[in-house]
Amino acid sequence: MPRSLRAVSILAMALVTGLSACSGASRPPAAILPEPAAPDREQTADQQVVHLLNRLAFGPRPGDVEKVRAVGVDAWIAQQLHPERMNDAALESFVSANYRYLNDKPATLELRFPPPGQIQNQAAARGGLNRADSARLTGSQAALRQLTMEVQSARVARAVIGERQLHEVLTDFWLNHFSVFDAKGPRQRYLLAEYENRVIRPNAFGKFRTLLGEVAKSEAMLFYLDNWQSQADANRPRLAAIPGRGGRAGATVGAGVGRGGRAGRGAQPQLPAQIRNGGLNENYGRELLELHTLGVDGGYTQQDVINAARALTGWTFRGAAQGGGFQFVPFMHDAGEKKILGHALKANRGIEDGEQVLDIVARHPATARYISFKLARRFVTDSPSAALVARAARVFTETDGDIRETMRSIITSPEFFSRAAYRSKVKSPFEVVTSAVRALGGPGDPTARTAALVGQLGQPIYGHQAPNGWPETGDRWMNTGAILNRINFGMFVAAGRLQGVTPLGFTDADILRTATTELQVDGVIGALLGGDVSPDTRALLISGENPLVRAEPSPARPPAGGGRGFGNIPPLRSLPLVVGLALGSPEFQRR
Amino acid sequence: MQRRFFVKSGAIALATMGLSPSFLRRAAFGMELPAAQKGKVLICLFQRGAADALNVVVPFGERAYYRLRPSIAIPAPTGAARSAIDLDGFFGLHPSLAPLKPLWDRGLLAPIHAVGSPSSTRSHFDAQDYMESGTPDVKGTTDGWLNRYLAASGTCEQCAPSPFRAVAMAPQTPRVLQGNAPTVAMDSLDQFAVRTGGDAAARLEALYRTGTPDIVHGAGNDMFEAVKMLRAANPQRYQPENAAEYPRSQFGQRLRQIAQLVKSNVGLEIAFADIGGWDTHVNQGGVQGQLANRLADFAQSIAALTTDLGDRMENVVILTMSEFGRMARQNGNGGTDHGHAGSMFVIGGGVRGNKVHGQWPGLAQEQLFEGRDLALTTDFRAVFAEVAKAHLGVTTVDSLFPGFTPADSLGVLR
Structure with a gap:
């Protein structure tokens, strides 16, 4: 038995005997698991549990590993494939309690907070902006910012505290596949919540043709792609x-075909x-x-x-x-x-x-292949095998584009449970942030702060300008600046700077606080890194020294400045330091 | 326990482990950075929101200009502060641009008028997208033209670049720098560090220097080297020279830090910064007011940068751009709505300054684009292409601007 596992087992034993309330929570998955792995699955039973939570969810929350283990890997997948049968009352009440505009119709929002340009044009037509116009202008600008912030915040909260995890991962996939950009124009912002909540999310597991049709008719996409x-x-x-051009004026469309600002005033529509x-x-x-x-x-x-x-x-x-x-x-x-x-x-x-x-x-065969390829790339590996894609594409075609069945074929495949797939994907910024908060047992954040961190890590939600969405493979976003931001993010969280998230929120942290470094490291590895790191990583987390790396005098304090970004993070010690190192480690960047 | 720690005593040792940062590998073989060798730097400055070109480079010799803009036009030069600064008897600079006048006098400033995107879009989003992707009216382009430049000229082994070859002083990588070639976006120089003290940074570095050589470890290794390189170069130690005074604005401070990067010889070749606030639909003002204030920040910052860089400007080109110009006629709110062609500034030692470049299309009703905007006579890609060729030494711009064949040299650069 590797040393790390033995050590953790000892800890687990101590916890089980001493504190039944926390029993077994930091036991590494490797220890005891009666259910043998399916024969075509290369991953160990423990790896499968961690793999599910990293791929079909936004990482494990405290207790999740035990839950999946209790339900069983296959039964858990089957549950997640039917989000409509799951209860997610806590999330729904969080969302309805914390956001003002998410359920408002875009037209209602637009009438209440007209686009700034429209206020200006109307004022100009009357001879210039007066005081009331200026107030409306300021109010609209603030509301427009608020709209984006609410959508971003709710997105993160759903990933952090929602039970329908696979549904949310798939929603994230489709929102990137059918990407829209919030700064296309002020109008895009009225449309984001409706797009996400009524167009994408309800259709994420349905027939592809239905989803495509809903997108095609969504105001968000009609506006974004002109x-x-x-x-x-x-x-x-x-x-x-054309009305007013020889034909019967206004016969077809009535007032206000589009959104030209002044459209809809008077009987004759002004296009x-x-x-x-x-x-x-x-x-x-x-x-x-x-x-x-x-x-x-x-x-x-x-x-x-x-x-x-x-x-x-x-x-x-x-x-x-x-x-x-x-x-x-x-x-x-x-x-x-x-x-x-x-x-x-x-x-x-x-x-x-x-x-x-x-x-x-x-229904085109190329679509079956392309969608299957993209799903396999998202859920299995950056370069999925032709065989995996072909099998999924066959299911897609035979089921008339049934996304649930296509997904089922991908996430129950031998490739999904292969050793090569395990931890082979690099987490996106959204995944880094949500998985960190989840690992620490953090709550939903009704403010925009947590969502803003996703942007700070390089991929602001609804912030991709071009219609291709964020790149879907790690090589495109893993670079010098990105990794530095991730490391600083880890320290930021471990220092307790992310409001609402206690760095010691994971199971047994209280007990570990006064434990030996070895036990602390093993507890953190269990909670944050799926109980599974290389012996070298474990040794480094404990000793902090790489004997072959020349020690350089390290500044006692970070360089001056830093009002923006992650600011100045105080030096960490003891357990919070181990948490910070784990969040910044190469292993945590992967899923 | 089998330990597989990496030796950090030298780049060659790292290279044998397959984990050498690309720039270290090159340095290990004693090769010089081409960028540092040439010392050429391009600083791109984007005025987001569509700057009102007609009040920036003022066509005071054009009678129609005053007819179109009864309350916001800049008066023809009188020599006093409240009028345009004469350049050539026809064009003048907005008085807030006075800090740039010495550059004009020394032949380092080349304004280009009636320049912009051939696309007729008046959407900020689309027009910025086109100017940064370098492909007007083509939305599917995934990378920016500056990134394509970096990728095209960074593929040979000797050209393996510094991590600071392309730096955006911005919280996120701007569209123009997105793509396959590595770039760095930073809010400020001091943000490019592990932001906590104690031994956390050293311990994290140790973590990244062990394990499988993959993209995560590779990026981590590159990062720790880059952080150390920047710390050793310590750009923050360079105080502004030649009594340069940067405004305290965000834009001014970003330009100050670009100057620090230039001076610290970290291999900077492309720098980028942007400045917002140009979408002046309402009360833009004339000699004074909203636009005047924006231009003051813009000009003082650029003037400070050129003063600070001093003789180094011989190898630097500053290129300013904005997604489009604004309507020739002022609107009902004392502002201007979205228009078409705009203006750019090219500044540097290699510039043919002291001349307003570009063909002037005129402002008479029939000369306006769609009856309302300054017409376009120079494609922005022609300017970018000339900078890429004359300044950065690119031989062909086909991959930078697919489908675009620049006419002969514009003559903006020597």
Whole structure:
């Protein structure tokens, strides 16, 4: 038996005999486990438990290892695949108690806190800003910031205290797959909560076609990728006459097609300039094929992009004054014939053009492969094997794009439970922060502070500008600056600087406080590092010395300055130091 | 117990363990940093929010300018403080830019007018995205043009760069530096350190110097070397020279730290900083006011940087940019709405200064883009391409700006 395990076992024995309330909590998973590993699973039974909690959850909370062990690995997976059957009342009451705007309709928010530009334009039309306008302007700006902060904060809280962990991991995956950016424009911020809570999360485990369709019709995506203003080019037939341009004025859309600020005032709709002067916008059509479905090598042409975009013309939303929400506007729709990926779309059709394009791409074999590849990369390894991807893609196709079944095939696969997959993924900033808080038993943070740390580690929530989402492999975000931030983050948490999170919040920390260094290290390894580190790491955590590393005089205090960032973190000693080292260790950066 | 600790006594020992930071490996073979050798530095400054170019480089010789902007125009030069600073009898600088006038006089400042993105977008988001990705109207580009430069010129073994080859003085890596080549983003120089005392840093370093050589350990090793390199270079010890006075603003302090990095010879080649507050829809003011205050910070900071760097400016180019210009006509709130072409400044020893570059399209109604904005006569990629070629020594810009073939030299750089 390796020394580390023996030592921890001794500790566990002491705890079991002495303090039944904490019994066995810091016992390393290796010690006792009757259930033998399934034959096609290379990971030990203990590794499987840790692996599940690191991959299908945002890391273990105190007691989680024991819970999974009690339920059994396979039963736990089966539970997590059906979040709708789980009780998550504590999380739901946290969310409803702590946020003001998360459940408000975007149109309600927009009317209550108009975009600053709109306030300015309206004021200009009346002859300039008065005092009341200035107050509204300030109020809107503050509310817009608050909207993003609430969405970010709730995202982190769901990962930290929610029970439906796999659902949340998958939601994180889809939000990155169908990425939108909060600073696209003020309007994007009204739409984030609805996008996350009504478009992505409820459909994360459903049919891919449903999810894709909900995204396509979401105001968040219509706005982010400009489809709301995409319409037939001037040389193309339209499904209906443009209001006020020869046709019956306002016949189709009533007031306020879009959001041109002044739209909707008076009987005659004043179309926003983008729509008055615009034409086809290929942006969504392109990303639909390249990023959302077929993948960049999915075998489509530029002509397919154009025709997908043409088929989706007229997919827009109502103005806030009309209640917002998706609408199809016939006069914006290109009524000509189209050909896409070998399918002919007849002339003079309406919304069914776009629906059919979504059908075609959702059921395309390249999509089955691309989505399966991305899921396997997220859940198994940065470079998943062709066999794993092919098996998942077959399930995807045979189940008509059932995400739950595709996921099941991936996360019960031998590859998922292989030795090579164990700890092979680097944690994203979101995962670093949430797993640290979870390991220490921290509560949900109703403020934006914890979420801001995710940004400080380099990937602000809803802060990726380009539509491809954050890179999904560790090599793209693991660099000099990133690792330094992670180490400082660990020290910051261990010093108790993250409000609400006590660095000694893990099980048995109270007892370890006065224990020997060896016992402290083993307890922390059990709580924070899955009970499983190399003997070298353990030795270093205990001795603090690497005999072959030349000791350099280390500054007693950090360099001056540091009002921003992580500030000045006081020197740590004893157990908090071990916690800080563990959070900053290479092992904690992996999952 | 089998111990596999890494020897830290020398780079070669590390290299044998497969864990050598790339820049140490190069140093171990006695090669010089190309960037340090050439000493060329490019400092990119982004004015986020769309600066009002017509009130920055003022076309006072254009009658239409005063007609379009009855209450916010900058008066033609009178020699007094409350008017434009004459450059060439047609263009003048906003009076808040007075700190830059000495650079003009010495031939180190080249304003470019009617320059910007060929995309007609008036979205801040899209336009910044295009200017940083270097691919107007192409949204799928995942990396920034400066990162593509770093990647293209950093692939050979000898070119293995310093960890501080590209530094953004910013909390997050800006779009223009995102991509495969390593870059560092830092809020401030003193943030680039393990922010706790005691022996935590040494113990963490020990942790990263043992174990499997993988990307996490590799990044950790690079990081600890970089932190030590910066500590040894101690850039903070460089006080501003030549009586340079930086404003106490965030922008001023970031430029001060860029100067410190330049002086400390850590291999800095590309530096980036940005400054917000240019989206002046309301009460932007004229000779005084909102825009004037912003420009004062901007100009004093840049002037301090050039003063501080002194003779080093021979090898430095400062490039300023903003995503687009603003409407030629002022709006109903004493401000300006989103427009099209804008202006840039190129500053440095290799610059053909003392001349306002770019073809002036005029401000008569029929000369305006879409009847409202300053028209575009110079693609921003032409400027970036010229800087990349003339200053950074790039031979071809195909990979930097795919699909863009720059016309012959603009003549902004020698």
